Amino acid sequence: MATADTGRTVRVEYNDSVVRAFLIATLVWGVVGLSLGVLVATQLSFWQANFGIEWLTFGRLRPLHTNAAIFAFVGNSMFAGIYHSSQRLLKTRLGSDGLSWIHFWGWQIIIVCAALTIPLGFTQSKEYAELIWPIDLMVALIWVVFAVNFFMTVAKRNEPNLYVALWFYIATIVTIPVLYIVNNLQLPTGALHSYSIFGGVQDALVQWWYGHNAVGFFLTTPILGLMYYYLPKAAGRPVYSYRLSIVHFWALIFVYIWAGPHHLLYTALPDWAQSLGMVFSLMLWAPSWGGMLNGLLTLRGAWDKLRTDPVIKFFIAAVTFYGMSTFEGPLLSIKTVSSLGHYTDWIIGHVHGGTLGWNGFMAAGVSYWLIPRLWNTKLYNEKWADAHFWIGLFGILLYVGSMWISGVNMGLYWRALDADGFLQYPDFVEGLISAGVLWKMRLVGGSFYLVGFLLMVANLTLTMQKGKFQSTVVEVPAMPKLQTVSSWALIKGKPVVFSLGVIVAAALFAVSSPVTFALPITFGAVLTVAAILYAGAEKREGGSWHQLLEGKPLAFTILSLVAILIGGIAELVPTIVIDKKAPAVAMADSTGVVPAADVQVVESRFLQQPYSPLELEGRDVYISEGCYNCHSQMIRPFRHETLRYGEYSRASEFRYDHPFQWGSKRTGPDLHRVGGKYPNLWHYQHLMDPRSTSQGSNMPVYAWLKTRKVDFTKTRGKMIAMRKLGVPYTDEDIADCQDVAKSQGTLIASDLQANAVTIEPDCKMVAVIAYLQRLGRGPQPVALEQAAAPEATPATPETPEIPAEPAAPVDVPADGEADGATQNGAGDLGQLVGGR
């Protein structure tokens, strides 16, 4: 960092107006996001709290809550902090005022569009990526505006080297578009509707690669960047360790991207991907805690401020919650722990520890620190800020604590077996009811948090009124002329070469045989030691390799991009390639072409057949209502799940599911094998009044499904889109779709009619019943005479079931289960051919 000082100075006026706008937006959207959270929490305890309005049901508002909290609240606070701190760290005004304002207003318009479309049922049904494709395009565009603006700022900086906060900003800026674009690849069927180009297992993996890394690169890295600027500023203490910054930054961004599959443990995802997700989550623990350490240890010598300064209180609590969440995350990623915690409130508690504790308190700390400074005044009332801290902290603890207990409790309820080895609590609702008090405690906790936040909004509004906003003007030394190394020389520097060598060794190890695996391990270990001895000790003129890299934003950005791409490519590409092949093999098998011993073939009864037109429309209703928010469609390989729901779900059963509907939370039971479990009348009554069939259920009433019609003029376009995505609809299927849909609808309507229910065959209720009855099994009749599949599958005899089932009616309740399991793939006869 030996730079010749020219002594020349330049006058810089920071663009603080856009920072102010983002700060105000943070406060506004914070109130909105938190209020929505309180509302949906209320709905879980009191199902009436949607007031019978379809736009306000839990399935629609929960995505709005998550999107508002993540992208509106944290997003705006992140942009405010990045724009404010980057200008100071780079000693220059933002790259472009125009782009800054396009960024600001574009982002707000996106939020408003989201707030309008999601309650109306326009959704992609991918968690935290629900926004429909036109809004996705806007997000991508605005993000590009942000990136260009940021890098323009970097380009005209008056500070040679990039401070650690900026590293995290860069990682955020390059990673988010990669995640967002890949996960939102979709085929539009209209202005407001599309299908994900990925299906089933692939879609699930892509989604959770995105979902997990949205947490990583939207809720973590930029906020760590903010921490690195505002915490030492507020504390007036030096950052604890520069080398820790380097190590944990690179380790964090490289490892984070791999951990996505931990959301899919015990699902139909291939085992190798599940195990990668687990071990990388464990390896993520230390890199995450590196950030916490640098935050907490920076306060050495300033702990007294913890008593007096509310800003420091918020920061310390935030960093502590960050540490807790990033310990809990790896813990939950251990397969055995996941088997208990997945689908339960534990996960809800986990993410709220992160969002309310880490993100919410960081945003509060930054706002309390920044707003008085920008408005050239003091905080209106320090006592209120103190009160906010304690009210908020109490709220979080109540929230997280009750969710932990409720989650573990629910997980134990589901798996409990009695002395005979059967379900102790066969009724799903039993577990639900047992969580009643805890859910109300969560509601109280969330409300406390909201009250604290409102106190902050009042406090800061009064602060703004009291003070006078003014953009900061400073005199800074001009950018010194540097004797530079080339970016390329840095990119091919020893640390990079050694790192790549270790990664290659790791890859070789992962695919090595039981005989050869020791070789790549040795190779990797030797390289690591050599790297420490050889590359680590290297000194160049002008500083270490990393110091030089900090002066080369382009090289830095490229290396960040490479670091985050490796994990994604390693996990996504094989899954997409292998999975595309698997169904073909299985199909060939069902025709007897492939020799049994050669391949591990999917049982043909587990091969999904395409949906009928009505089922496809019903599926879109299911998606639009957000059913996936409470119902999973993924039975895990545990005996207790088999007893409750039927055989565990196979990857091949989802190959035509664009998008996948596995869900991540069971507020209601799994639905993967619900098809045929109950008669149509049951579903009708259940949707009209869930409590008539399931005493104690908290599901909303879906009576409007009976009066809303399906628009069958769109069905054809949807089927054509599905065919483009690989669903084998014939020309005939597509041409006849309206007639077939109508006849299947009539079949269901007349069955209901026979039970004294009058219903139009083209209403959404009938479509969704058709879809539900299809889940987990093969094609269903679409017309009276027609007994077999309408689709291309030959009408072959059914399951290999023992024919003499007349004895079966003894166990009526179990029948549904048995059906779900054995009739899946009805119309197809195959059995296991897999050799081993």
Added chain:
Amino acid sequence: MSDYQADRLLDHDYDGIQEYDNRLPNWWLYTLYGAIVFSVAYWIVFHTLKVVPLPRGRYELEMAAAAEAQLKKMEGQELTDETLALMATVPARVEAGHQIFNQFCVVCHADKGQGNVGPNLTDNYWLHGSRPLDILNTVTHGVPEKGMAAWGGQLGPRRVQDVVSFVLTIKNTNVPGKAPQGDLVVPGEEAPGDTPAAPGETPAGTPAEGDGASPVGEPPTDTGSLGADVGTGPADTE
């Protein structure tokens, strides 16, 4: 490295923020190294050497253990289709049956049961009944006029049950071999729930959603049709 000094400031600041260059805490490094070592070991155990089963393999074990426990409870009771079906889910019994099959049955039914002198056992056409008890009966008493020997005396009931368990696992796997003989078994004719609406099957107003209780003592046949996917291990893992 040798000139390391704790809490020494780097000679630079960013907007007033200074940095120390303190060493990484040892416990932190051990956490990182430990996680890496654990991950490598985990991969070796589960994926390279495959010495411990992965989730779907564990599931097979869990189901087999439960079936065994169930069978134990039913010991002494009259043999039913369900009991035999349950046996076919216990790998130990299927394996034992497979060995008996290889010893005594391959001559006429061929190595994979695809038929030679005797009929193909892997299709879904059956001469003397396809229910587990039918097969048990055929093996025990034979069909002398067709050349099928009576094995009941020679093998004894336990071994007969084992071999039936094995046959149930290859049934309807359709290994190419001898042409079908006998009656095609068309399940589903009487199987309930064939159509989406099976009114009366489950009474409307079933009290619970998601109730999955098999009645106590009922063998968990809900894991599929008899012998459909058992004995051959996790089919679609990896």
